[in-house]
Amino acid sequence: MPRSSQAAWQAALVAVLGVDGWRGAWVGARLDGRRVTLLVLPDATAVLAEPDVEVVSIDMPIGLSDDGARECDVLARRRLARAGSSVFPAPVRPVLSAGSYAEACEVARTASGRALSVQAWNLVPAVRSLDAALGVPPDDRVVEVHPELAFRALDPRVAAPKATARGLAQRVRALEPVMDVLDALADAPERVPAADALDACAAAWSAQRLAEGRAECLGNGSTDRLGRPMRICW
Structure with missing residues (x-):
């Protein structure tokens, strides 16, 4: 096999993990080539302990400002x-x-001069757990992503809310060309919602792009006081 082809083949075999928060736990999508396996991981420590993964992409804030809005959030919205x-x-x-x-x-x-939204407060336990698990210096395998940025990069036709039948179908259609998403959903752990499973799959696609050096990111290059990048990638 030519060296360039062998390198591409090896890159395709790199396993990555996409993660989405779910009811005090995490839904993981382990992607190896096209094969994706859905997992339930009990806490952030278990997420980071998943063996033999090149990149862990998480739909959760990582780099945190001390005194105001993050540029990456503004740009993502x-x-x-x-x-x-x-x-x-x-x-x-x-x-x-x-x-x-x-x-x-x-x-x-x-x-920051502004109160915290209820939605942001509801994220705090998961953010706190992940923040503690990352340690100092942070694990550079772990990258913040946002599934909606991934879905729209995969297919600009994704537009409907993910909780609707139309939105669900649009997201499955977006993922089908890049992974065996229907097989993964058919074998998903019990009680895992489809929307969270698909978000984890989108995060896994982002992780694959990061592993291959093809990802895009939003942010101004700043880091927080613990050295964690304030950015969102896909």
Whole structure:
């Protein structure tokens, strides 16, 4: 086999992991070539312990600002236009120590001049768990992604909300050319919602692009005080 062909073949065999938060746990999509396997992972430590994966792409904020909005969130909402509401503003880092929503809002106002949204507060336990698992310095295999950016890159026809039949079908259609998504859904762990499974698959496609050096990212190149990039890739 010619060296260039062998290198391409080996790259195609690199396993990656896409992850989406789900009910205090995580749905993982392990992608190896076209084959994708859906997993339920109990916590962030289990996500990072998944063996033999080149990249872990997570639909969860990683690099956190101390005092205001992240440029990557602003750019992602702008890029997604009508679907921009799916990008929740990441909590500022000081909020991770808050014990209640009221305290979180007070901390957020002090740090950034704005209260925390309920949606962002609901993300805090998962963000806190992931933040602790990443350690310092952070694991550079782990990259923040957003599934809606991936779906629209795969197929611009993806437009309907993911909770609808039309939105579900549009996302399956977008993924079918790049992975065996129907087989993965047919063998999914019990009770895993289709929308979360598809988001994890989209994250896995983003991870594959990152592993191959083909990914796109939004952000201004800044990092947070722990050295974690404030960016969103796909």
